[in-house]
Amino acid sequence: MIEMKNVSKTYMIGDTEVKALDKIDFQIGKGEFVAIVGPSGSGKSTLMNMLGCLDVPDEGEYFLDGIDINNSSDNDLAQIRNTKIGFVFQNFNLLSKLNALENVEVPMMYKGVSAGESKRLASAYLERVGLQDRGKHTPKELSGGQQQRVAIARALACQPQIILADEPTGALDQKTGREIICLLKELNAQGQTIILITHDNHIAQQANRQICMIDGQISEEPRL
């Protein structure tokens, strides 16, 4: 489902060239639970932006669900992010003025789902992550773990091919973090493809497959 061929990305920081990604090659199939692990500065954030279609490669090719990302317009990329990818961020990134239910509705609004239908689906997804009674609460009124659950419900909202979780436990205590990982594992057990980006080897071990990154390159893979 995901295929990266020789993907490179270079940034200019001042006068120095920084190769954030250096000829990356890998594939991820449907239903996998993959952890991309590496220290900070290893290029995993760049890779995650690339996977999430927020960025496009300088060189190489990236196919997502058979679509050539290099040759997609801004609007195409927006649509891919909307329908094929569900983001889960370290800092949850919920919209603070909206309540939990409305936050889950946002991607469906951009997809064009009718108001009634998106409301119904949003409460179903909130129920799925165990927050059926928190729909009217704004992010401020929710704990970190609950906010991350709302974010996961939002990521599920348009039934994406992939959930991209970028350090989803980074802002949570250990116990809550474990609960979130458990939730992701559950979703994976139901067939959801999940890509987890983390610097924490312990968390990476929870995934079925690890991709290790150092200095913009994949160092070892796979390791069961």
Add this chain to the structure above:
Amino acid sequence: MKIMRTIRLSLKNIKSNKLRSALTMLGLIIGISSVIVLVGIGTGATTNITSEVASLGTDILTVSVNTDQGLTLDEVSELSELSGIKQTASFANVSATVSKGASTGSMLSVLGVDGNYLDVRNYTLSAGREISFIDLDNQSKVCIIGADVSQDLFDNENPVGQTIKIGGDNYTVIGTLTEQGSSMGTNADSMVLMPVTTAQSLAGSDEIKSLYVQTENEDTVNLTQLATENYLKTTLDASSDEISVTTQQSMLDTMSSVQDTLILLLAGIASISLLVGGIGVMNVMLVSVTERTKEIGIRKSLGARKSNILVQFLIEALILCLLGGIGGILIGLGVGSAAELLGFTFTYSLNVVGIAFGFAAVIGLVFGIFPAYRASCLNPIEALRMD
């Protein structure tokens, strides 16, 4: 994306920043309300003048002569015999003080007039009689006084039959005018009218330099104007510069063109304040975009297209302006009504209100598009990194 949801979202954002939104709208409220008030008072004044001119009658020619020697009364009556002319009304200004006992009339004008004057000017008597041939022949010391003069000098007494002093001589009041209101710069209510012959003897001359000519037919007023000009030129051996015969229509045209310019000027001044209000909206929207960079990043990561973001911010600016527009219209109409209580004539038409509202919308679009475009072009990765 459904427009209603975007509107609801915008209202939410506007509400969450109440003070800022209110201050932004204030600029527009001031602009729109000043457009409505200034244009309303301007057109009110025009309507007033137009109706005054119309009330005088479009069949009237105003004649004034600037030659050394004016017309004699005989020449005036010869003029009134010309075909197309129904009647003429001569008048002459008299400078004299008017008093009764200890009280002196102020701000009044004394006019010598002939028997047709009241008819031509459409003035009516509330009591007493008009100036007669006999009064004119005898240069009688009689007068007709306006409503205000009557009030000033006689309070609530009936002035008819009583005497007042004009320039030291006693005059018998033979009639009073009904209240007329001010018209074309002359206020009949503060007039004292005496026989024109009496006025001439007071001034020691027998010439007439100003008169009204009433035509028989409104449609031939221009022909009569030419005939009158020709008669004056030949009789007085005068050049075109020395005589002036104007129709009410031409006065109306002149006045309305002056008024139009005035209204344009007022609208222009008010528009400048609208422009400043618009710049305020743009400023606030730019601040809003910067503040909500993170939100824009999140929305983009969730699949918002450029156009979604553009429309969201544009609608927010538009709503801000339309709310300001509505506020401005309400306040403008309120201030206009207050001005009316103070004696101004204030007219507003749905046109002006509609244009003001449309103007607010245009400002929202014009000054909202740049911040909205900036927002839509934000790079999602950088936007997400913001705090």
